[in-house]
Amino acid sequence: MCGIFGCVLKEGNAAPVIRSSLKRLEYRGYDSVGIATISDGKIYLKKDQGKIDDVHKILNLDDLPGNIGIGHTRWATHGAPLKVNSHPHADCTGEIMVVHNGIIENFMALRTELQNLDHTFVSKTDTEVIPHLIEETLKENPKLSFVDAVQESLKRLEGSYALAIISTKEPDKIICARNESPLVLGINGNGVFCASDIPAFLPVTNKAVMVNNGELVILTAQGYEIKKIRDSSPVSREPVTIEWTAEMAVKQGYPHFMIKEIHEQPETLRNTLRMQEHYLDLLTTFLDRANEVFLVACGTSYHACLAASYMFSKLAFLPTYPVYASEFIEQHGKSVNIDSTILAVSQSGETADTIAAVTCAQQRAATILSLTNVIGSTLTRISRVYIGQQSGPEIGVAATKTFTSQLSVLAQLALRLAKKRGKVSQDEIDSLEENLDKLPDIVDTVVKTQEEKVKQIAKKYKDSKVFFFLGRGISTATAYEGRLKLMEIAYIPSIAFPAGESKHGPISLVENGFPVVFICPKDDSHKTLIGNIMEMKARGASIIAVVEEGDEEIKTLADEYVEVPKGIPSVLSPIPFAVPLQLLAYYVALEKGYNPDMPRNLAKSVTVK
Numbered sequence: 001m002c003g004i005f006g007c008v009l010k011e012g013n014a015a016p017v018i019r020s021s022l023k024r025l026e027y028r029g030y031d032s033v034g035i036a037t038i039s040d041g042k043i044y045l046k047k048d049q050g051k052i053d054d055v056h057k058i059l060n061l062d063d064l065p066g067n068i069g070i071g072h073t074r075w076a077t078h079g080a081p082l083k084v085n086s087h088p089h090a091d092c093t094g095e096i097m098v099v100h101n102g103i104i105e106n107f108m109a110l111r112t113e114l115q116n117l118d119h120t121f122v123s124k125t126d127t128e129v130i131p132h133l134i135e136e137t138l139k140e141n142p143k144l145s146f147v148d149a150v151q152e153s154l155k156r157l158e159g160s161y162a163l164a165i166i167s168t169k170e171p172d173k174i175i176c177a178r179n180e181s182p183l184v185l186g187i188n189g190n191g192v193f194c195a196s197d198i199p200a201f202l203p204v205t206n207k208a209v210m211v212n213n214g215e216l217v218i219l220t221a222q223g224y225e226i227k228k229i230r231d232s233s234p235v236s237r238e239p240v241t242i243e244w245t246a247e248m249a250v251k252q253g254y255p256h257f258m259i260k261e262i263h264e265q266p267e268t269l270r271n272t273l274r275m276q277e278h279y280l281d282l283l284t285t286f287l288d289r290a291n292e293v294f295l296v297a298c299g300t301s302y303h304a305c306l307a308a309s310y311m312f313s314k315l316a317f318l319p320t321y322p323v324y325a326s327e328f329i330e331q332h333g334k335s336v337n338i339d340s341t342i343l344a345v346s347q348s349g350e351t352a353d354t355i356a357a358v359t360c361a362q363q364r365a366a367t368i369l370s371l372t373n374v375i376g377s378t379l380t381r382i383s384r385v386y387i388g389q390q391s392g393p394e395i396g397v398a399a400t401k402t403f404t405s406q407l408s409v410l411a412q413l414a415l416r417l418a419k420k421r422g423k424v425s426q427d428e429i430d431s432l433e434e435n436l437d438k439l440p441d442i443v444d445t446v447v448k449t450q451e452e453k454v455k456q457i458a459k460k461y462k463d464s465k466v467f468f469f470l471g472r473g474i475s476t477a478t479a480y481e482g483r484l485k486l487m488e489i490a491y492i493p494s495i496a497f498p499a500g501e502s503k504h505g506p507i508s509l510v511e512n513g514f515p516v517v518f519i520c521p522k523d524d525s526h527k528t529l530i531g532n533i534m535e536m537k538a539r540g541a542s543i544i545a546v547v548e549e550g551d552e553e554i555k556t557l558a559d560e561y562v563e564v565p566k567g568i569p570s571v572l573s574p575i576p577f578a579v580p581l582q583l584l585a586y587y588v589a590l591e592k593g594y595n596p597d598m599p600r601n602l603a604k605s606v607t608v609k
């Protein structure tokens, strides 16, 4: 997730307006920043890696001439957070500048095609293919206007984009376009603005025009013109008045980042399905050759590893060992060796325990692989191969969207490994891939249809002294994650363990009205789980069940239930089943008057051991 911005002013310089607007988009990414403007038919560019204020101190980003320009604040997905990968990106002539938020899925094929046509690339980004593609389209069709050349080029792109493009060929215009990544226009008496998000221009106007998928916009000092990329048909859309405060706008109208990020999961899951095939294949190759694989992480990322151990085992017949990073050195520090493979999972890529564990393994010649949300983080620098989960910055201390993104990437790895090892039939592969693609919509449905019910459950049980979270099989990982969420932001002591363990001790805790959350996908453990539910019911527990829609058997037994669309294979079930638990923790915290974004005693990234 990055932040893009552009403006065409009737009076005044664009650069200072762009910089201050990018500052208000910095929550979308802060690896690097760049601004390009046009003045007297020439392009001026300043960009570098680093946060906006730091780069501005060195380069003085305001000192660029011209009343028209574009800017970008980056969250690295393709290519490390270096100056060479920072936006705007140019074509060979330097006369076309592009800023982009999103993922161009077919960028490697386009890059090869353009390189064979003598285009020179300088970055590792997917974005850089766009200016070169426009340049080539113009070369092949010199009679095309610049706008038409952009429009034709957009038809070649696959994936998500919010773009702002300037060129000396039409120096008075910004051309924007949208496919899935957010793009909105602002308009006031002195000019027109385009941005990834409303906060960028809210201080200077609350008149906004939403841009929809498949639309191209031409901005000039006189206003905006929208048309469909597909067939150039004109689109008429009036501005709406935004009632948000600036602070609300950064949360897109949500009261907290945590609930915004829970609602973002359909989009972030779509982004994880646009993984870089090359890195998925590389990681799969290393895992296939591995003698022993440790999945090393902390907290929520550890729960993703726990779920992944079921995925690797059930799909690829690969045994993996989830290990708490803080325990790794004690437990395996002496035995880890050159034949060991570590797959470290860390959203921040900076968790001290995880870094220490990986460093210990690396010193003993183990192969280090990693999955992280922050390209350029310490973990990526000590990994032999890493892959970015592409969730965008997660501001809420409680991990939510990054958890489901991690699960999606790990499931893709397990599936690739299963295919490589010939362990699953083509039908099963097709079904799993089809269901992976459905997950963003499934999660969207869960959020849209079950949030209200979760709110009621939170209100009813907010004063409970303790919660149980139980599951069987891969749902044990989901149960652990639900427990962590409730503990860390609602401060309710919670207990989670495999449901089959209840009778080996924990069931002695159960008293009348004791809330027990059961995670109940319709998988092989469903029947046995019903027995576990009965055990708890018999002792007076209040059963809160997360079930597949239409699971009348468990709905009848439960005091409360939340439904997840049916048909999701068990190995993928933690993704949709975790969402009601995230919502439960959030709404219980609200009921208790806590700020879910800033839970006491916790930090977003635990960089101390």
Ligand code: AGP
Residues within 6 Å of the ligand: 298, 299, 300, 301, 345, 346, 347, 348, 349, 350, 351, 354, 397, 398, 399, 400, 488, 603, 604, 605, 606
């Ligand atoms: C999860 O909600 C917590 N914020 C915490 O457990 C977190 O998952 C853990 O500290 C690991 O962080 P990482 O993924 O950045 O390594």
